Amino acid sequence: MTKRSEMSASRMRPYLFYTLRSRVIAVLLLSSLVPLILIGYVSYYTIASMLDNKVLNGVRSQMEQTAFSLDKEIQSLNHVAMQLSFEGGVGIELKSYLSSEDVYEKYIFEQSIHNYINLITYTNPNVGLIHYYFSDTNKIAFKVNNNTTEIDPGELSKLYSFSGITYHALHKSLSPTSDSLVLSVDRRIFIPGYGNLHVYVETNPNLVSHVLGASQPGMPMAYLMSDDSNRIAYSENDEEFALGTEFAPEVSSKHPQETRSSYLFTEKTGEWTWAAIIPKKDYDREKYSWLRQFAIFGMVSLAVALGFASMLWRTVYKPLSGFNKEIRLLQISGFHSLLKYPRIAEFDYVLDRFEEMRQRIWQLLQEVKRNEKLKAQLEVEKLMFQINPHFIHNTLDTVRWLARLNSQEEIERLVTTLNKVLYYNMGKGGTATVGQEIALLNDYVALQQIRYDFQFEIDIRTEDGLMEVPIPRFILQPLVENALYHGLGDDGRIEVKAALDGEKHIRVEVNDNGTGMSEEEIRQLFASESGERRKSGMGIGIGYVNRMISARYGEDASIDIRSKPGEGTSIVLRFPLAEERQGE
Structure with missing residues (x-):
């Protein structure tokens, strides 16, 4: 297989985006998706940053407020x-209450202690359960506000302790009713x-829930x-953070610590640490919501782009289909x-050019047909004119020999010239x-001078x-023949001039001082009817010369006749030099 055929076969094999339809769809999809992806990429990181900051600041603010409130x-x-x-x-009265044996006296001390405790709780409304108890037996030493007989604070998780004071982490109230x-x-x-002897003090049962519920960021x-x-010491997520396990978070004011399935926010307050655990799915819910909305928008945009691609394809395909049909x-x-015009400027313009090309091809085909017909006519004429002269030529040759035998020299010369x-x-x-044409022309003129009586x-x-x-x-004889036929009389004169016209053409001019011709007579000279041609001398005439140079040279040759009645006639023939002459 040659290189050209390989290239042709390569062009014939379909490849990706081979059809116009696939390219139109690809271009429209790219023009829709690329800006969408770029905008989505920038928007995602911008909005994600904004959402992160929004959630982060909200959680941080809530953590600081909660830790501050709990520590307070x-x-x-x-x-x-x-x-x-x-x-x-109250310590002296409590001692007297515990050591007194007198019931009335004990009652007086009890009331005094109650009044003191009521005064303190009145001035501190966030205080809840209060108990005096013995740490060795966990027995209640002085009942304040319920019927509990014993408590065991030692089972509670400790945050820290010093100088006989123990601070407990969050826990359920020791009150049996809460x-x-x-x-x-x-x-x-x-x-x-x-x-x-110890005193145990709890916060109000509603206080912690109020503190933890304030300024919630809107997520669990x-x-x-x-x-x-x-x-x-306290955990609401025992799966990841069990009680008693070590907890050493990376405390950061900017970013949370990421665990397996959660984000961890911490706030260090004095001796203890307060932390919040937020599931990742809840933390990123708002971000994922925006992503879902953007995905829906992207799918809608893609569907719209495909719709426009289909519409554009139908707009382009219909004119192309019509053009292919033509x-x-x-x-x-x-x-x-x-032709059916699609009323689209570019396709209408192409169809206009196609119509011009089609009409031009039609004209060229008709011209070829005319030239072929003319050529066939010339071939027939050539055969006809070759058949008849053969008989005449042989007859004249016999006459010439008879004239010579009878010593008729003038007749012999005449017959020889005619032959x-x-x-x-x-x-x-x-x-x-x-040179050959001029020699023929001289012989022809000699015959005509004998024929005509002027x-x-x-x-x-x-x-x-x-x-x-x-x-x-x-080509010269028919031109001179025309001068003799159209009114040349006594003292008539015919001029024949042949010269170069530029570098690539020959100009032949035949002038006479005869009676001239009218426009109608000039038109008849170019007539194609055989009857008109037979009127011209030997039946050849200017029409033959015109058809012959037209068939041979086309538009590069011309014949021009200028004549008026009473003013003579001028015939100018112009045609290209032969190729061998031009190449010299």
């Missing part, structure tokens, strides 16, 4: 516990003889607390079908030289160097 309540409990254990005040989360403080009371959160030894009709000679003219005419349609003069002038130049055969 712990300090408040410590202050209340200190007032309830003051050795110089399951609320509370903070508590356990403080030792230094009363002589009662070294194991689980909390945990770690003690001063970085161990978890091309197929042209292949079967459908040159005059009615030469007829013999030359038998080769019409070929190629001769300027005298005329002929002047033949040829430019130097033209005698051997090839020219079409039998």
